[in-house]
Amino acid sequence: MQQLVASEVESGVILARSDDEIATNIRSYIIAMDKEKLVGFCALHIHSPKLAEIRSMIVDALYRGHHIGSTLVDQACEEGRILGLDEILVLTYQKRFFENLGFLEIPKESIPEHKIWADCIKCKHFPICNEVSLIKML
Numbered sequence: 001m002q003q004l005v006a007s008e009v010e011s012g013v014i015l016a017r018s019d020d021e022i023a024t025n026i027r028s029y030i031i032a033m034d035k036e037k038l039v040g041f042c043a044l045h046i047h048s049p050k051l052a053e054i055r056s057m058i059v060d061a062l063y064r065g066h067h068i069g070s071t072l073v074d075q076a077c078e079e080g081r082i083l084g085l086d087e088i089l090v091l092t093y094q095k096r097f098f099e100n101l102g103f104l105e106i107p108k109e110s111i112p113e114h115k116i117w118a119d120c121i122k123c124k125h126f127p128i129c130n131e132v133s134l135i136k137m138l
Contacts, residue, residue: 001029004038005058013093014056015122030075032059032068039063044076047112050086052076057092073101081138088136095132103134 001022008014022029025043032040042057054076059068080088089111090098099105111133 040068042072052085053089090134091131098134103136106135108133
């Protein structure tokens, strides 16, 4: 997993997660495989009984354009529905991709404060960030 996200972590597009953090949250991850090769994944991180976030989403560059990313997002949203969540949040540089999947842009000021202090503060771009926050009602 770390190898797949390495270049995006280095550029600051994806927040670095330690091996321990990934292992601790492994049940949150949804993966895409091609035979025995990991080609993509994302995590559905629960913030509250009503809100979750899709994070750490990546698709191997050789597999982009084959609807793997949209399938991962759809699976995460379906899991959210099953869990009884109301909303799925995403912070991203890929605004159009998520809008095409039914997400709507919201002001960053409206995202949960604990998100900022738990994750965003670890980002190399903090506090000046060009990510867009979007939400999808389930």
